[in-house]
Amino acid sequence: xxxxxxxxxxxxxxxxxxxxxxxxxxxxxxxxxxxxxxxxxxxxxxxxxxxxxxxxxxxxxxxxxxxxxxxxxxxxxxxxxxxxxxxxxxxxxxxxxxxxxxxxxxxxxxxxxxxxxxxxxxxxxxxxxxxxxxxxxxxxxxxxxxxxxxxxxxxxxxxxxxxxxxxxxxxxxxxxxxxxxxxxxxxxxxxxxxxxxxxxxxxxxxxxxxxxxxxxxxxxxxxxxxxxxxxxxxxxxxxxxxxxxxxxxxxxxxxxxxxxxxxxxxxxxxxxxxxxxxxxxxxxxxxxxxxxxxxxxxxxxxxxxxxxxxxxxxxxxxxxxxxxxxxxxxxxxxxxxxxxxxxxxxxxxxxxxxxxxxxxxxxxxxxxxxxxxxxxxxxxxxxxxxxxxxxxxxxxxxxxxxxxxxxxxxxxxxxxxxxxxxxxxxxx
Amino acid sequence: xxxxxxxxxxxxxxxxxxxxxxxxxxxxxxxxxxxxxxxxxxxxxxxxxxxxxxxxxxxxxxxxxxxxxxxxxxxxxxxxxxxxxxxxxxxxxxxxxxxxxxxxxxxxxxxxxxxxxxxxxxxxxxxxxxxxxxxxxxxxxxxxxxxxxxxxxxxxxxxxxxxxxxxxxxxxxx
Numbered sequence: 309x310x311x312x313x314x315x316x317x318x319x320x321x322x323x324x325x326x327x328x329x330x331x332x333x334x335x336x337x338x339x340x341x342x343x344x345x346x347x348x349x350x351x352x353x354x355x356x357x358x359x360x361x362x363x364x365x366x367x368x369x370x371x372x373x374x375x376x377x378x379x380x381x382x383x384x385x386x387x388x389x390x391x392x393x394x395x396x397x398x399x400x401x402x403x404x405x406x407x408x409x410x411x412x413x414x415x416x417x418x419x420x421x422x423x424x425x426x427x428x429x430x431x432x433x434x435x436x437x438x439x440x441x442x443x444x445x446x447x448x449x450x451x452x453x454x455x456x457x458x459x460x461x462x463x464x465x466x467x468x469x470x471x472x473x474x475x476x477x478x479x480x481x482x483x484x485x486x487x488x489x490x491x492x493x494x495x496x497x498x499x500x501x502x503x504x505x506x507x508x509x510x511x512x513x514x515x516x517x518x519x520x521x522x523x524x525x526x527x528x529x530x531x532x533x534x535x536x537x538x539x540x541x542x543x544x545x546x547x548x549x550x551x552x553x554x555x556x557x558x559x560x561x562x563x564x565x566x567x568x569x570x571x572x573x574x575x576x577x578x579x580x581x582x583x584x585x586x587x588x589x590x591x592x593x594x595x596x597x598x599x600x601x602x603x604x605x606x607x608x609x610x611x612x613x614x615x616x617x618x619x620x621x622x623x624x625x626x627x628x629x630x631x632x633x634x635x636x637x638x639x640x641x642x643x644x645x646x647x648x649x650x651x652x653x654x655x656x657x658x659x660x661x662x663x664x665x666x667x668x669x670x671x672x673x674x675x676x677x678x679x680x681x682x683x684x685x686x687x688x689x690x691x692x693x694x695x696x697x698x699x700x701x702x703x704x705x706x707x708x709x710x711x712x713x714x715x716x717x718x719x720x721x722x723x724x725x726x727x728x729x730x731x732x733x734x735x736x
Numbered sequence: 737x738x739x740x741x742x743x744x745x746x747x748x749x750x751x752x753x754x755x756x757x758x759x760x761x762x763x764x765x766x767x768x769x770x771x772x773x774x775x776x777x778x779x780x781x782x783x784x785x786x787x788x789x790x791x792x793x794x795x796x797x798x799x800x801x802x803x804x805x806x807x808x809x810x811x812x813x814x815x816x817x818x819x820x821x822x823x824x825x826x827x828x829x830x831x832x833x834x835x836x837x838x839x840x841x842x843x844x845x846x847x848x849x850x851x852x853x854x855x856x857x858x859x860x861x862x863x864x865x866x867x868x869x870x871x872x873x874x875x876x877x878x879x880x881x882x883x884x885x886x887x888x889x890x891x892x893x894x895x896x897x898x899x900x901x902x903x904x905x906x907x908x909x910x
Contacts, residue, residue, distance in 0.1 A: 428809075430831060460906075
C-alpha cells in the first residue's frame with residue numbers, strides 16, 4: 309500500500325512507537341516565540357534540565373508583542389533573549405530584525421521539504437506549504453522538543469483536497485481556504501493532515517501556498533501540505549544552492565516525499581475554483597463563511613492587513629493596487645503590519661508603504677499583536693474589524709469585538725468604503 | 737496522579753475555543769497561578785456565568801470540538817489552577833487534547849448519545865463524579881443515587897496520566 313506525504317515523513321523520522329499508533333518522531337527544527345516559550349524555559353530551569361537538544365535546530369523570535377508594551381511582555385522578551393544567548397541559539401530574531409514567526413522562518417530558509425517542525429503556535433501548519441510536516445503544539449510538547457528533539461503524534465490520516473479549474477481574477481488563496489473551511493467545518497480535519505493539490509495549487513506562489521496551509525488548523529487540521537515543485541525549489545534556491553548540483557537535482561530529492569499513486573486517504577475532496585468568489589466570515593467561528601456580495605454594506609470600525617496569513621509582500625501588493633490614489637473612509641481606522649523587515653523593505657522600495665500612508669493607513673512594525681488582541685490595534689467592546697488574519701472568535705482582537713476574515717483585496721476596498729464590499733479586482 | 741473527582745460544571749455548547757478558555761490578553765502571564773481568575777472569562781452563553789459557576793467545580797462535561805483554536809497550554813493550566821483536571825466531552829481539538837494529557841490531566845471522550853444523556857439527566861442538579869481510573873469507570877452521584885459509566889483511555893494517555901505528564905515520560909524514555 310502506498311503512502312501519503314505525512315506518512316513518508318513520519319516513517320523517515322521514527323524514533324519510537326511506544327503504544328498503538330503513537331509515533332515519537334525526530335524533529336528537524338523547533339521554532340520558538342516569546343509567548344509560549346518562556347514558561348517552557350522556566351520549567352526546564354526549575355527541573356534542573358536547562359539544556360537544548362541542538363542549538364542550530366532551534367529558531368527563536370520575539371513577535372507577538374514587540375516592542376514590549378509593558379513590564380510583563382518585557383520580561384517575556386528577556387526570558388527568551390537570555391535563554392537564546394546562554395544556549396548559543398544563533399538564529400534568534402530580536403527587535404529590528406524580528407517578524408511574524410510563520411513569515412520570517414520560511415523567508416530565512418529554515419523550512420525544507422520533508423522536514424519535521426513543531427512550535428508552540430497553532431499556525432505552525434503554515435510551513436507545510438514547503439512539503440514539510442509542521443504542527444502547532446503546546447508548551448509541554450515544545451519543552452520536550454527543546455530538550456530532546458522529539459515529539460509524539462498519532463500516525464497521521466490525510467484528507468486530500470484537489471483544487472481544479474482556474475481561480476477567477478480578484479479571487480485569492482484566502483478566499484479558497486475560507487471556502488474550504490466553510491465546507492469542512494471547524495473540526496472537519498481534526499487529527500488529520502490536509503494535502504492541497506491540483507492545478508490551482510500548482511499555479512500558486514509560495515506566499516499563496518502559505519496562506520492556504522496557514523488556515524488548515526481552522527478546520528482542526530494538524531498540518532496543511534503542498535507538494536514541493538519548481539516553485540518551491542526556486543524559492544529555496546538561495547539557501548540550498550551549495551547542497552545540490554542543480555535545481556533539477558534538488559527537485560528530484562524533494563520528490564522523495566511525494567505521495568504514492570496508491571496512497572490511502574481518509575477522504576478525497578475535489579473543489580472547482582472556477583466559480584469561486586471573494587469570501588468573508590460572518591460569525592464567531594472560521595467556518596461561518598459567505599460570499600462577500602452577501603455581506604455587502606456591513607460597516608466596520610477598523611481594517612487590519614497583516615499577520616502570518618496575509619502579511620506577505622504579495623498581500624501588500626494586492627492591497628496597494630486597490631488603495632493607490634484612494635483615501636480610506638473617515639469612519640475607519642486602517643492598520644497595516646508588513647510581516648517581516650524584509651517585506652517592509654520591499655514594500656518601501658516598491659512605493660507600497662507610501663500608498664498605504666497616503667490612503668490614511670497607520671503602518672506598524674512587523675508583529676502579531678493585533679491579530680490576537682495583544683497590542684497594536686486592539687478593538688473596543690462592540691467594535692468590528694475587517695481583517696486579513698485567521699481567527700474570528702468572539703473577542704479575539706479585543707474583548708467584546710467582532711472580526712470578519714477576508715483577503716487583502718477585500719480588506720483594502722472595505723477600508724475605502726467603510727463597509728464590507730467587493731474590490732474592482734474581482735470582475736463578476 | 738492528579739485528582740479526578742468532584743463536582744461537575746456542565747457547559748452546553750460545542751466548539752468552545754481556547755480564546756474563550758483564556759483570552760490572549762492574559763498570555764503575558766508567566767506563572768500558571770496568575771491565570772486563575774480569568775478562566776472562561778469570554779465564554780458567553782445563556783445559563784453560564786463564569787463568576788458564579790466555576791467555583792467549587794472539579795470536572796467539566798461539554799459537547800464537541802472543545803479547545804479548538806490556539807495552541808496555548810494556558811488553557812489547560814487555567815483549568816488546572818482552578819482545580820479542574822478532568823474533562824468529559826464528545827470530542828476535542830487535537831492540540832488542546834494533547835496538552836491536557838501532557839500535563840497529566842484527562843480529556844475523556846464519550847459518544848454523543850452518552851453526552852446527551854448526561855446533560856439530560858444531570859445538568860440541572862448538583863452532580864459529583866468519582867473516577868475509578870484502574871477500572872476505566874466514572875461513578876456519578878446525584879439526587880442521593882449512584883450510577884456508573886465506563887470510559888476508554890489509550891495506553892499512551894494512561895501512561896502520561898500516571899507519569900504526571902509528557903516531560904517526565906520523555907525524559908525517562910528518550
